[in-house]
Amino acid sequence: MPKEVITQRSVDYNQWYLDIVREADLAEVAEVVRGCIVVKAHGWAIWELMQRALDDRIKATGHANVQFPLLIPKSFIMKEAEHVEGFAPEVAEVTRAGGEELAEPYVIRPTSETIIGYFYSKWIRSYRDLPLLYNQWANVMRWEMRTRPFLRTAEFWWQEGHTAHATEAEAEEETLRILHEVYADFVEKEMAVPVIRGLKTEKEKFPGALRSYCIEAMMQDGRALQAGTSHNLGQNFARAFDITFTDQHNTIQYAWTTSWGVSTRLIGALIMTHSDDEGLVLPPRLAPIQVVVVPIYKNDEERSAVMEAVNRMTAAWKGRLRFKVDDRDTYSPGYKFNEWELKGVPVRIEIGPKDVAKETVALARRDMPGKAGKSFVPQAGLTERIEALLAEMQTGLFQRALAFREARTADVTTYDELKEQIERGFARAYWAGSTADEKRIQEETRATIRCIPLEQPGTVGRCVYTGRETDRQVIFARAY
Amino acid sequence: MPKEVITQRSVDYNQWYLDIVREADLAEVAEVVRGCIVVKAHGWAIWELMQRALDDRIKATGHANVQFPLLIPKSFIMKEAEHVEGFAPEVAEVTRAGGEELAEPYVIRPTSETIIGYFYSKWIRSYRDLPLLYNQWANVMRWEMRTRPFLRTAEFWWQEGHTAHATEAEAEEETLRILHEVYADFVEKEMAVPVIRGLKTEKEKFPGALRSYCIEAMMQDGRALQAGTSHNLGQNFARAFDITFTDQHNTIQYAWTTSWGVSTRLIGALIMTHSDDEGLVLPPRLAPIQVVVVPIYKNDEERSAVMEAVNRMTAAWKGRLRFKVDDRDTYSPGYKFNEWELKGVPVRIEIGPKDVAKETVALARRDMPGKAGKSFVPQAGLTERIEALLAEMQTGLFQRALAFREARTADVTTYDELKEQIERGFARAYWAGSTADEKRIQEETRATIRCIPLEQPGTVGRCVYTGRETDRQVIFARAY
Numbered sequence: 001m002p003k004e005v006i007t008q009r010s011v012d013y014n015q016w017y018l019d020i021v022r023e024a025d026l027a028e029v030a031e032v033v034r035g036c037i038v039v040k041a042h043g044w045a046i047w048e049l050m051q052r053a054l055d056d057r058i059k060a061t062g063h064a065n066v067q068f069p070l071l072i073p074k075s076f077i078m079k080e081a082e083h084v085e086g087f088a089p090e091v092a093e094v095t096r097a098g099g100e101e102l103a104e105p106y107v108i109r110p111t112s113e114t115i116i117g118y119f120y121s122k123w124i125r126s127y128r129d130l131p132l133l134y135n136q137w138a139n140v141m142r143w144e145m146r147t148r149p150f151l152r153t154a155e156f157w158w159q160e161g162h163t164a165h166a167t168e169a170e171a172e173e174e175t176l177r178i179l180h181e182v183y184a185d186f187v188e189k190e191m192a193v194p195v196i197r198g199l200k201t202e203k204e205k206f207p208g209a210l211r212s213y214c215i216e217a218m219m220q221d222g223r224a225l226q227a228g229t230s231h232n233l234g235q236n237f238a239r240a241f242d243i244t245f246t247d248q249h250n251t252i253q254y255a256w257t258t259s260w261g262v263s264t265r266l267i268g269a270l271i272m273t274h275s276d277d278e279g280l281v282l283p284p285r286l287a288p289i290q291v292v293v294v295p296i297y298k299n300d301e302e303r304s305a306v307m308e309a310v311n312r313m314t315a316a317w318k319g320r321l322r323f324k325v326d327d328r329d330t331y332s333p334g335y336k337f338n339e340w341e342l343k344g345v346p347v348r349i350e351i352g353p354k355d356v357a358k359e360t361v362a363l364a365r366r367d368m369p370g371k372a373g374k375s376f377v378p379q380a381g382l383t384e385r386i387e388a389l390l391a392e393m394q395t396g397l398f399q400r401a402l403a404f405r406e407a408r409t410a411d412v413t414t415y416d417e418l419k420e421q422i423e424r425g426f427a428r429a430y431w432a433g434s435t436a437d438e439k440r441i442q443e444e445t446r447a448t449i450r451c452i453p454l455e456q457p458g459t460v461g462r463c464v465y466t467g468r469e470t471d472r473q474v475i476f477a478r479a480y
Numbered sequence: 481m482p483k484e485v486i487t488q489r490s491v492d493y494n495q496w497y498l499d500i501v502r503e504a505d506l507a508e509v510a511e512v513v514r515g516c517i518v519v520k521a522h523g524w525a526i527w528e529l530m531q532r533a534l535d536d537r538i539k540a541t542g543h544a545n546v547q548f549p550l551l552i553p554k555s556f557i558m559k560e561a562e563h564v565e566g567f568a569p570e571v572a573e574v575t576r577a578g579g580e581e582l583a584e585p586y587v588i589r590p591t592s593e594t595i596i597g598y599f600y601s602k603w604i605r606s607y608r609d610l611p612l613l614y615n616q617w618a619n620v621m622r623w624e625m626r627t628r629p630f631l632r633t634a635e636f637w638w639q640e641g642h643t644a645h646a647t648e649a650e651a652e653e654e655t656l657r658i659l660h661e662v663y664a665d666f667v668e669k670e671m672a673v674p675v676i677r678g679l680k681t682e683k684e685k686f687p688g689a690l691r692s693y694c695i696e697a698m699m700q701d702g703r704a705l706q707a708g709t710s711h712n713l714g715q716n717f718a719r720a721f722d723i724t725f726t727d728q729h730n731t732i733q734y735a736w737t738t739s740w741g742v743s744t745r746l747i748g749a750l751i752m753t754h755s756d757d758e759g760l761v762l763p764p765r766l767a768p769i770q771v772v773v774v775p776i777y778k779n780d781e782e783r784s785a786v787m788e789a790v791n792r793m794t795a796a797w798k799g800r801l802r803f804k805v806d807d808r809d810t811y812s813p814g815y816k817f818n819e820w821e822l823k824g825v826p827v828r829i830e831i832g833p834k835d836v837a838k839e840t841v842a843l844a845r846r847d848m849p850g851k852a853g854k855s856f857v858p859q860a861g862l863t864e865r866i867e868a869l870l871a872e873m874q875t876g877l878f879q880r881a882l883a884f885r886e887a888r889t890a891d892v893t894t895y896d897e898l899k900e901q902i903e904r905g906f907a908r909a910y911w912a913g914s915t916a917d918e919k920r921i922q923e924e925t926r927a928t929i930r931c932i933p934l935e936q937p938g939t940v941g942r943c944v945y946t947g948r949e950t951d952r953q954v955i956f957a958r959a960y
Contacts, residue, residue, distance in 0.1 A: 032556075038547065039546060064521035065525070093576040096585070097573065108574070139618075
């Protein structure tokens with residue numbers, strides 16, 4: 001049933017999001033620290049599962065984790081022209097430390113290309129030192145004006161990969177490997193969120209990059225959320241930080257570098273893709289608790305019979321399922337059902353004295369709220385049944401999100417059609433406009449080109465804005 | 481054989497430490513960021529193994545991970561009297577952000593009691609909300625004057641647990657559970673470093689704590705290193721931050737809080753406990769690579785025979801051993817042996833064409849450098865042999881460190897004996913002196929009371945300094 005604590009999506013989508021963040025115990029606005037949040041236990045547990053799954057992929061593709069300093073000399077940020085413009089206005093500065101004014105301020109890293117560039121310049125001497133394939137898990141800070149938990153906060157948590165290569169081809173290969181094998185694979189398989197893989201336009205690319213690739217997801221209000229970016233930085237940072245190496249022919253060359261990152265923003269994407277008016281919905285692979293067991297009893301005798309069955313049942317789950325037995329005596333079963341629904345636990349098992357007698361349990365699946373998702377099943381074979389159900393839910397959530405995105409994506413051939421389509425979702429259009437055209441469209445519609453999809457139809461059409469012929473299609477959408 | 485790149489311990493212990501940090505690729509002084517380091521790939525991989533083993537214990541004892549903001553309003557640090565004195569002089573301050581001067585500066589957290597106290601005050605209302613058992617993995621910053629990689633750096637990485645309880649007894653129980661079940665258990669079993677568990681004196685306790693417990697380890701130069709602390713904060717922070725709750729009798733009470741932490745400093749302890757003049761020595765449980773295989777061949781034919789044997793051999797290791805096959809063609813076997821010795825890989829397997837023919841390998845153990853640790857063993861049963869050897873090395877390193885500590889610990893009954901003993905190790909003494917006495921001893925000898933061991937002999941003797949009778953013994957030592 002609809003919950004009073006959660007605003008319905010149809011009434012106020014933004015408030016619905018904030019209600020979920022609060023009621024599912026994911027995060028709290030810090031108030032006393034401007035634009036920052038406290039990530040609460042359930043939110044951080046989800047992030048830890050995300051980190052583990054991402055880290056496995058990052059290591060499997062040959063990268064090692066390292067840790068660079070939190071602080072960056074302010075002058076470093078100023079060394080790469082586009083980078084200055086992109087980040088200088090939003091840094092937090094340390095000007096005093098140990099009771100004294102500092103001769104040169106430090107900034108808290110908004111991203112680490114510059115400080116890492118400095119060290120790569122020291123570490124790289126010869127082609128034998130390449131490639132350098134490093135990643136770090138870190139907190140970063142950007143003094144944003146308008147913040148929203150997970151989606152945009154002053155401090156956020158992410159991984160940032162930074163690599164250096166001998167050739168442009170190798171840097172490009174790395175940039176795309178991360179996009180496909182790490183980011184798209186993680187977001188689609190673990191988060192059950194379908195993504196469009198594409199290239200950013202000049203206007204939207206990372207400040208200082210040669211080319212930025214991204215994965216874009218659609219939220220339930222039809223808006224886009226950039227779920228990860230992978231940048232081929234060309235030789236821009238190598239020139240700014242003098243990252244050179246001696247090649248096989250004894251010639252000194254600038255290295256080719258890349259950087260790529262995903263952040264706690266993904267928690268926002270997870271919420272907005274799957275959740276409903278009952279609360280959070282989690283794909284089983286990222287659910288800190290996959291199964292909650294709520295024992296039901298009225299007296300000590302019933303309690304001991306029920307708990308004995310629960311213990312027998314869950315003994316088989318250790319190491320196979322992440323589960324919790326909610327045996328708190330201070331709360332009613334109804335209160336517990338509500339709490340675990342809000343927190344998005346995929347499967348709930350209820351078991352009372354009658355179930356013990358009949359050797360059954362009641363099973364409720366979170367992706368189908370209410371009666372539709374509830375069934376009575378035998379205790380025999382329950383573990384396998386739950387495992388199969390979790391796998392089915394994981395696939396089901398992905399398919400549902402994919403169907404939603406497809407239903408909300410349309411080809412548009414005129415600017416009027418574009419304006420109409422971005423009210424409900426993604427507008428796919430031929431595009432041959434300029435950066436100035438893009439800016440004008442953004443001013444007029446608040447929509448941007450999310451990406452130039454890597455998969456192109458190979459056909460020719462007329463640009464939705466300029467009417468010029470082109471074989472390039474892009475995705476327009478309003479974005480988070 | 482002794483390595484030129486590593487200063488011998490007997491020549492210059494401090495330089496030996498710095499040489500190991502550099503040559504084992506553990507960390508690098510950041511230079512451009514005062515007092516900070518870059519933790520390099522091998523160092524961070526060790527820290528990740530430490531984190532995993534600690535985190536498992538932290539969760540097994542009922543705690544959940546959360547994440548509080550990096551920045552703390554400066555006024556918060558000023559709220560608890562002893563805390564101000566302890567931390568205010570060494571904070572880094574953010575005074576400007578987003579291009580504007582801030583009305584109130586923030587400090588980068590030197591530790592998070594104050595900001596967490598603020599939120600606990602909001603979250604805790606009733607006895608039903610208690611206990612609150614949270615931990616966070618975070619970077620912290622203290623503007624230290626004299627820094628040394630891992631041992632003392634401006635930025636460091638740690639976990640900090642913060643809990644709130646309804647009674648003093650529960651807070652005390654928590655403080656000691658962490659000391660025993662999390663810290664001492666981790667440091668002794670995983671790091672193979674024996675520790676003395678004890679209470680800090682008033683002079684040495686955490687600023688703002690009621691009681692601080694600690695574990696103290698002995699380094700190879702006889703000096704002490706505090707390897708972890710667990711603080712019963714009493715109601716001090718609850719009073720400063722108004723953390724109150726309504727108890728069962730409807731009375732408003734201040735909560736009892738605790739905090740506890742271990743940091744990347746433990747990497748320093750690991751190095752200084754086990755390493756030798758050949759480089760790093762790692763206990764197998766914390767070795768990112770437990771076994772390195774160095775194939776030896778002179779031509780393609782030999783290469784293919786050797787690599788076939790290597791592949792057959794290592795197929796059985798997946799999921800059982802952390803291993804690496806070093807098949808780089810750009811380096812000689814001798815170069816590789818040297819590199820992996822420096823990095824502390826516990827077991828090295830060498831295999832050449834003759835070994836293939838004889839179905840043997842050469843096995844070298846890092847804890848016995850040179851010929852003593854090298855043997856030729858059959859390929860049959862190698863996996864089990866290595867597993868048994870790693871377990872033996874883990875125990876052996878602990879026993880060796882324990883024997884060393886015992887040999888370097890002595891009971892002292894006079895101040896002269898104390899002065900002499902602290903030149904070589906720990907001085908155990910009866911103690912009934914004051915804080916002023918402790919300060920005087922520190923000024924005169926540079927030694928401090930490391931702890932009042934929890935295990936006491938139960939006998940009575942005369943205080944080493946005042947001559948007063950007491951049943952309390954303490955450990956004096958110079959400390960890192």
